[in-house]
Amino acid sequence: MQKVIDVCTRVEGHGNLEIYVKDDEVSHVEFRIGPYRGFEHILIGKKIADVPLIISRVCGLCHASQSIVSCKAIESMYNIKPHLQAVILRRLLMTGKLLKSHSMHYFFQSFPDLLEIFNLREKSPDLNDLLKYNTQLTSNTFDIIKIGNEINHIFGGRSVHSITPLPGGVIYKPSLKNIKIAQKHFEKASFLLETIIEEFYHLFSQFTPPEEFSLPNTNYLALNKNRTYDRYEGILTIKKNNTKFEDFSEIEYKKYFDKDPNLQGIDFGSKDHTNLLVGPIARNKIVENYGSELFLSYLEHFDKSWKNNLLYSNFLRLVEMHCEVTKSLNLLEDPFLRKVYPLPEINVIGNKNGIAVVEAPRGTLIHHYRINDKKTIEEARLFIATDINLPIINNMITDYAKKLYEKKDLSFVKKKVQMMIRTFDPCISCATH
Secondary structure, eight states: OEEEEEEEOSSBSOEEEEEEEETTEEEEEEEEOOOOOOHHHHTTTOBGGGHHHHHGGGOSSSHHHHHHHHHHHHHHHTTOOOOHHHHHHHHHHHHHHHHHHHHHIIIIIIHHHHHHHTTSSSSOOOHHHHHHHOHHHHHHHHHHHHHHHHHHHHHHSSSSSOOOEETTEESOOOOHHHHHHHHHHHHHHHHHHHHHHHHHHHHHTTSOOOGGGBOOSEEEEEEEBTTBOOSSSSEEEEEETTTEEEEEOGGGGGGTEEOOTTSSSOEEOOTTOOEEEOSHHHHHHHOSBOSOHHHHHHHTTSOHHHHTBTTHHHHHHHHHHHHHHHHHHHHTTOGGGGSOOOOOOOOOOSOSEEEEEEEETTEEEEEEEEEOTTSBEEEEEEEOHHHHHHHHHHHHHHHHHHHHHTTSOHHHHHHHHHHHHHHTOOBHHHHHO
């Protein structure tokens, strides 16, 4: 059997594409994320109060989601409920990170591929051509990235690896000046995003997305609050066969999926071996109310051929940003934001197992810790969106590669398959943790 390895480019982190060919046919294809950093082992023996700061180092893009879900897991051990101000500040921090993550993926990773996929360019533009392709889009995207950084700095203490979230709350009270600065940032982001969304619609909605990117029989998983869009708290829902909903709490996750730490990917316990997908499309399949009428009007621009297609996730990322910016502007008006609350004391352990969930930009993120009598970590398990998506990624790229190789050579196959991988927006830094 021939094995062809190629570095997967324009993704968050370092991964390889491995194509296996036997008897002049593609046998299977794997997206391999080999480097092993082992945060699940690094946390062993660490004091529980230090974990959120350590775990934020998993990734430079996903630091807020990682530290906040870590805090929530620890709070579940001590039966602590953070005050409303802390929840608002955490939500604002998560929005800042979403702006940076989604906008960087769209402009640098997906947009060049979309131009080629829909035959607007003969080939994906390189970085220099991309920056010049539409100078207004370039300027708007860089402004949104900058706004995301500024919001993270204001509410997270710095733009990367936030330091303000701690178990029990947040060690930060925003000044009136910073609240006004954040309002101006979000108002500008709202305008810029409407411009980018309109451009996406005019460029791509007239086309029918390629059938190869259509999702196979898939189950969807996302956090939500009574079918309302909420990335911070709520219940987990699995949607099966596009009709059946199953709701459960994070502490019940083992009934539905688990992971072998020695294997790549997370095994979803489906009897029919149906794929499991998390991320923007999964959220869209489960959420019925995004809290924005404008959001719904945007979605109506696309026909049914888009709704079950992987490329639709690019549009959903744009409207998710706009939705969260709108919600953040409302949060900044909340009077609880201006009050002072002391952090609660962390003394009595109610449960040695702490489990919590948030929706990271790329999908569902679960942390599970078990502590000992010394209040140090005895076991840690991190369920990362990219790990959850890895089986469906490999299934889809295998099917795609097999069809391509019937008519094209391996160099062509490698290029096209990487486009599909990038559409999933994998975060290899988090997945290898």
